[in-house]
Structures are given as structure tokens and as C-alpha cells.
Amino acid sequence: MAVIAILGYGTVGSGVAEVMRSNKDIIESKAEQPIDIKYVLDLRDFPGDPVQDIITHNYDDILNDGEVELVVEVMGGTNPAYSFVKSALLSGKSVCTSNKELVAAHGAELMRIAREKNVNFLFEASVGGGIPIIRPINRSITSDRIEAITGILNGTTNYMLTKMETEGIDYDQVLKDAQEKGYAERNPAADVEGHDACRKIAILASLATEKTVNYEDIYTEGITNITTIDMLYAAKLGGTIKLLGKAGFEDGRVWARVSPALVKNDNPLSMVSDVFNAILLKGNMLGDVMFYGRGAGKLPTASAVVSDIVDAVRHKNINLGIKWSEEKQEIMDIDDVNVSKLVRVEYSDKDMAVSFVKKLFKTEDILETEEAYDEFAFVTDRAKESNINARLEELLNCDGINGILNTIRMEG
Amino acid sequence: MAVIAILGYGTVGSGVAEVMRSNKDIIESKAEQPIDIKYVLDLRDFPGDPVQDIITHNYDDILNDGEVELVVEVMGGTNPAYSFVKSALLSGKSVCTSNKELVAAHGAELMRIAREKNVNFLFEASVGGGIPIIRPINRSITSDRIEAITGILNGTTNYMLTKMETEGIDYDQVLKDAQEKGYAERNPAADVEGHDACRKIAILASLATEKTVNYEDIYTEGITNITTIDMLYAAKLGGTIKLLGKAGFEDGRVWARVSPALVKNDNPLSMVSDVFNAILLKGNMLGDVMFYGRGAGKLPTASAVVSDIVDAVRHKNINLGIKWSEEKQEIMDIDDVNVSKLVRVEYSDKDMAVSFVKKLFKTEDILETEEAYDEFAFVTDRAKESNINARLEELLNCDGINGILNTIRMEG
Numbered sequence: 118m119a120v121i122a123i124l125g126y127g128t129v130g131s132g133v134a135e136v137m138r139s140n141k142d143i144i145e146s147k148a149e150q151p152i153d154i155k156y157v158l159d160l161r162d163f164p165g166d167p168v169q170d171i172i173t174h175n176y177d178d179i180l181n182d183g184e185v186e187l188v189v190e191v192m193g194g195t196n197p198a199y200s201f202v203k204s205a206l207l208s209g210k211s212v213c214t215s216n217k218e219l220v221a222a223h224g225a226e227l228m229r230i231a232r233e234k235n236v237n238f239l240f241e242a243s244v245g246g247g248i249p250i251i252r253p254i255n256r257s258i259t260s261d262r263i264e265a266i267t268g269i270l271n272g273t274t275n276y277m278l279t280k281m282e283t284e285g286i287d288y289d290q291v292l293k294d295a296q297e298k299g300y301a302e303r304n305p306a307a308d309v310e311g312h313d314a315c316r317k318i319a320i321l322a323s324l325a326t327e328k329t330v331n332y333e334d335i336y337t338e339g340i341t342n343i344t345t346i347d348m349l350y351a352a353k354l355g356g357t358i359k360l361l362g363k364a365g366f367e368d369g370r371v372w373a374r375v376s377p378a379l380v381k382n383d384n385p386l387s388m389v390s391d392v393f394n395a396i397l398l399k400g401n402m403l404g405d406v407m408f409y410g411r412g413a414g415k416l417p418t419a420s421a422v423v424s425d426i427v428d429a430v431r432h433k434n435i436n437l438g439i440k441w442s443e444e445k446q447e448i449m450d451i452d453d454v455n456v457s458k459l460v461r462v463e464y465s466d467k468d469m470a471v472s473f474v475k476k477l478f479k480t481e482d483i484l485e486t487e488e489a490y491d492e493f494a495f496v497t498d499r500a501k502e503s504n505i506n507a508r509l510e511e512l513l514n515c516d517g518i519n520g521i522l523n524t525i526r527m528e529g
Numbered sequence: 530m531a532v533i534a535i536l537g538y539g540t541v542g543s544g545v546a547e548v549m550r551s552n553k554d555i556i557e558s559k560a561e562q563p564i565d566i567k568y569v570l571d572l573r574d575f576p577g578d579p580v581q582d583i584i585t586h587n588y589d590d591i592l593n594d595g596e597v598e599l600v601v602e603v604m605g606g607t608n609p610a611y612s613f614v615k616s617a618l619l620s621g622k623s624v625c626t627s628n629k630e631l632v633a634a635h636g637a638e639l640m641r642i643a644r645e646k647n648v649n650f651l652f653e654a655s656v657g658g659g660i661p662i663i664r665p666i667n668r669s670i671t672s673d674r675i676e677a678i679t680g681i682l683n684g685t686t687n688y689m690l691t692k693m694e695t696e697g698i699d700y701d702q703v704l705k706d707a708q709e710k711g712y713a714e715r716n717p718a719a720d721v722e723g724h725d726a727c728r729k730i731a732i733l734a735s736l737a738t739e740k741t742v743n744y745e746d747i748y749t750e751g752i753t754n755i756t757t758i759d760m761l762y763a764a765k766l767g768g769t770i771k772l773l774g775k776a777g778f779e780d781g782r783v784w785a786r787v788s789p790a791l792v793k794n795d796n797p798l799s800m801v802s803d804v805f806n807a808i809l810l811k812g813n814m815l816g817d818v819m820f821y822g823r824g825a826g827k828l829p830t831a832s833a834v835v836s837d838i839v840d841a842v843r844h845k846n847i848n849l850g851i852k853w854s855e856e857k858q859e860i861m862d863i864d865d866v867n868v869s870k871l872v873r874v875e876y877s878d879k880d881m882a883v884s885f886v887k888k889l890f891k892t893e894d895i896l897e898t899e900e901a902y903d904e905f906a907f908v909t910d911r912a913k914e915s916n917i918n919a920r921l922e923e924l925l926n927c928d929g930i931n932g933i934l935n936t937i938r939m940e941g
Contacts, residue, residue: 139813143671143673147672148671241669247812256664257653257836259556259836260555260836261555385805402548402552402828402832404826406660406823407820407821407822408821409818410817417816420673420815424671427672428668428671440558440559
């Protein structure tokens, strides 16, 4: 019998309790023992709820109860989650969490403490919601040099971009729709500015490098500048625009960024629509493998948390040995990473503008769309971001050019 | 240090040696120890090959060498693989295999012996080649009731169907092309008749039920009757035709089948093209998750085998407890499974034919294509396969109907 406690009875916390109730037989069979939720920590009471009698408002009840071998942290945020989790690990309890902020900010330290105490710190639900990705990276992709990880890591923005693409609805309206449906928060910055995806790619990059990729070092650009006109050009190029978190690993150098990118239709990520997430891994032997599913939502996320509970309970006092040290992983300056961009140009004189573009960017292909006037688009050659940007500056000073309307990185 | 032996130096066997050489540092770090390939068993010699000095022609050299803790079986077929693997396990050596015939035919028994001997029998590469699927089912999807597993499990047929769809090339020609490219054998029956996919869905269904689903009990239909005209109707319905292995688990009843199916474009399996494979799992909490990648090929398959080697070496004398017993899982008669079918009808009198179809199959939608004369298609209602088939028999006797040209199950 394993005795556990849940910290936080919000969406994910109540989902964990529901999954544990609904699939009790399966879960206890896989865990090879009964699992008892002895406490749920929350500031609120929940009269009438199945957990009403096990609610506590005092974390010390859990921390000081030697029977509790596992703490499930599903509060979100780093305060007080960090101090709660740290003290649980230090007192020899395993921790399972869905908290990407906590894992991105303190994962390596918490994993070290778990190792020292011979318990586990598991976080399958912190990236990709219900999609199995952390455990596959740690335990399935063990014979490959990972060359790249590319993910659609945020369901809210993917829903919005899908809607912009398929229904031609403007960003502002689609954001309102996402907020009404409960996909986006009233303050949507964490999603639309890319901060959520940034923490997730930081976690994945850290697992791949086995060092700490600091999320604050990762260049992060959201989707707030994406328009339905951009989508039309993407379609002309046989692709669509996705918010990608990407990390590359080549010749010992590591880079990472979050930004919108034009994904061609032959890339399996192009097919990931609505609130779905997917993570594409490139291994030097495996080639491409992709993991696809629901990146958020109460029950899918809770299911991933409970799969960690099963794992932790089966491995009581056996540390699973996830390799992710506190050593800092230096990452390349984004300016030094090679890139190619779709560029939208507003012109006053089309012929002059086109001839400067062809000269500066070695391209013959000029794209136009009936839905936009006095502009065209082109795809740059592939070069260091700083070099591309310098030439774009130069282009701005050319006669016939009014301005640059948008630039979007090409994926691949 | 772990000492291992490889049985068979064909495509996968030489791939295993290559992956072990190329990614030695990563593999030994994940395995937390050096791994030494002491023997390679093959009937042939390989002068000039890196393994030339460790080739043996006598399995007893391996079996009787107490240093060898792990045997990698990549010969294929059940004879002599079965007796080799069984004797290895009985003598306390773990086994990793890519051999789907062996796993489908003898998996449960071999797993029992591994349990009894406190070693491991692992088979990640037997389904989906390089795609992590066996380990995720066993260790990640541990909190869900699996409701369905649907897979594109054979790369050869998926390549052929993709080519028929996108290039409008006939079956016979596309088979020839696949044979020339080395994707299909000279005798292509195992692929095109669905036998390969059948063994793979039997393995996945056995893992899901934790009992033995006998592959010989699974209704299996290949792609030999699929035509480019079928593809045109599929496109009209917003879908494509895929060879699916599918198992359903509902209310304690289990069914499984392999057959071509019309997959609508909103199903992520529709996007899996060329030689790629994918497995879509539906969990009662998770919803849909999909695993996508290269289902065959030397290095991807070898990578999956080596991930098993890493796992087995890390768990020396710790059985990983895969639940799949020798108890037989009864499966439903395919006639009792609910299905809906696309039906192509050849008529002598269109109006009469249409009116009989509408009366018998509760459908208003009659599909026609310019590329075919004297025929139309329709989609039946959803009912037991036996009921649908009985009504199709009835239709054949109606005036105005010349015959039924093809029937293809609708997925979902």
C-alpha cells in the first residue's frame, strides 16, 4: 500500500483524484499495490466532493506524516510549490508534478535532491500534457544522439493559428474566441507571447543535453504579430504557420528558440491542428519520431501525472536516474543560428523593390496574394540570423521599398 | 561491463553493431556501464567487417559462455529463433528481439520464463520499427483503460497506398516499384496480404489485454483488391485508404482485425504517408495519443533493439514485469463487430440501383466519379458486419444491379 498526498485541488488536482477513482483497478494493478490518497492540500474546502474529508489546509500535516511516501504537486507556479516540493524530497518522499515553471526553474536541483535521498522527482505532465514524452526521452530514446527537438508545445496558440488558417479569422477575434472557450486566460501573455512553450522546450533541451538549459536564455517570440495574410503566403508555399519550440544539437553546440515558423506540409508537425500538441525528435539513427496528443486538459494531464505516480510507487527508494545536472548548458546566440525567413515587403515601386530583393537575397521567387495590395513576399537564402537581419536592414534603405510587414522563420 | 551476443548478422543485426559503434558513448552512459559484443552468430563469415573476429557458427559457444548476460535475437522467423531464445532465457540470459513472428507466436511463454529466471525478454523493435511503442504502452500508459489501438503497422503497404493515392498508379505497377526499391519482397504476401500487420496488432492487443491474443484468430485482409478508383471515392469523402491493424476493447469484449480502411482527413492516421508507421492509442482519460516514425529500416529498427539492450543491461536480474500472460484472450467474431462500409456498385439501371441502395442502406448520398462508368458508391449505415453483408447479398439480387465492385471499411 502506498500512501500519497495531492497538493492543490484545482483542475489538474481534481483530475488526478478522478483518474485514480475511475481507473483504480488498472492503476493498482500496474503499481502492484493499492494507492491511498490520504491528504489533499488546498486553501479551500470542498463540501460534498469525494475528497471533502481528506482536505487539509496545513502542509505540515503531510510533511510530518511518515506514512506519506509520495507527494503530487499540481498547484502551479514556483511559490510555494518549490519550497513544498524541496522539503518533501528532503524528508524522503517522492514527488510527481505537472508544474513546468517549477521544473524549468528548479528541475536539476530537485532531481539532485531526489537522487541523494533515493527517491524520485517525476514530471511527465509538465510538457505535452497527456503525451508521453519525458519518459520516452529518458528510457526509450537511449541509443540515439538527439539532433533536434521540435514541438508544438502550446495548445492555446495552436488552436488560434488553426482557426486563423482554416477560417481566415483575425488574431484579435480568434483570441477572444479562445478566451470564451476557456482555452486562453484573460491575460493571455503566457501562451501568446511564447513563455509557456519556452519553459517546455527548456525542459526538453535539458533532458537532451543532460545539463541545465536556462529558459531565460532562450530567444522567445510569440504569435501576436501573425496575421491571416501571413497564412495566405504560407499556403502558397505549401505550408502553414505554427508556434514552434525548437532546440538543435550539433557538433557539441546547442541552440534553442521559440517562434512562429512556416512548416511545410511534408513535415508531420504541419498536420497537428487545434489544441493538439506534438513533439518531433530527430535521432541520428532513428530519424524522425513524433509524439502526438492532447497537450492540456484536466484528464489527459492528470493521466500523465498518475502514470508518474505508478512509476514512483513501483520504484520506492529506487531512484530512476534521470540525467539532468545543475551544470549550465551554454547555448548559442540566436544571431549565430542559421535560418531562412519568409519576408513580406511593402513597396512604393514594385519593379525596383523586386530587383533589390533579388540582388540581396539570391531568390527568384516573388509571391503575391490577391488579398493584399502593394506588397509581395519572398523567402531568403539560409544564413546566420544576424546576416539575414543585416540584409533586411539594407533592404529597408532601398528605393521602392516602403517597409517590411513581417518576417517568419522557415522550419527545416 | 555487460557482455552480449548477437544472433544473426543480416540487416538488423549489422545495424545493431553499427548503432553500438556509432553511439557508443551515449549508449554506455545510458546503460551506466560498457557493453561488449563478444559474439555474432551467423552461418556466414564476414572478412573485413568489424565483427570478423567475433563471428561464431555455433550457438553453444554463446549459450555455454557464462559471461554472456544478454542475447540479441535478430534472425527473424521462429525456427531456430524460438529454441535459441528459450534456451538463452532458461540459462539466465536476457533476450532482446526484433522478431515479430517469434513474439506473436511465443511471447507470453518467453516472458514467463524470463520472469521465472529473473531476467528480461524485450521486443521494442517488433512493432513499429524505430517508434517507441512497446515501452510506452507498458510504462507510460499505466493509468488509462485502453479503448482502442489503431495502427499503420506496415511501411511497404503504406508506401504503395500513398503512391496509388498521390500519383494514381495502379496496384500492380506500384508493387513492382516497391519491389525495385527494396521495400517489398519478391514474394510480397507477408506485406500485401496483411500477415505482417496482423502479428503486430496481435502483439499490441496482447499487451493491452495482458492476455494472449492469438494472431491466427485475427481477421486479416490485405490491400490486393484496392484500386485507384477506390482512392478517388475516398478523396471525395475527404479521406484516404490505409491498411489498418485495429483492436477494440469495450465492456470486457475484445476484437481485432487487419483490413484496408477509409480514414477521414481529421484522423491523424490519414497524414501518415510513405514508409512511415504510426500507432494511435485511445485511452479513457488520455483521449488520443499517436506515436509516429519509421516502421522499418536497418538503423531505426536497430536503434529500438539497442534501447532494449540498454534497458536490459540496466535491469540485470530485475524482471521489468511486462504483463502478458499465456491465458488466451477470446476475441469477438468479426461478424459481430459494428462497421460501416464504402460500397462500389456496378449497375445496369442506375435509377433502380440507386433506389434499392437507398432503401436497404438508409443513405441519401450517392457518389460518382468521372473516371469510372456504370458505377457509383455509397457508405452504409453502421451495423454488425454480418448484417451489412446480408444486406449486400440482398442488393446483389436486386434489379438494376450488376455487381459489387469493392467494399472498404470506414475507420471510426
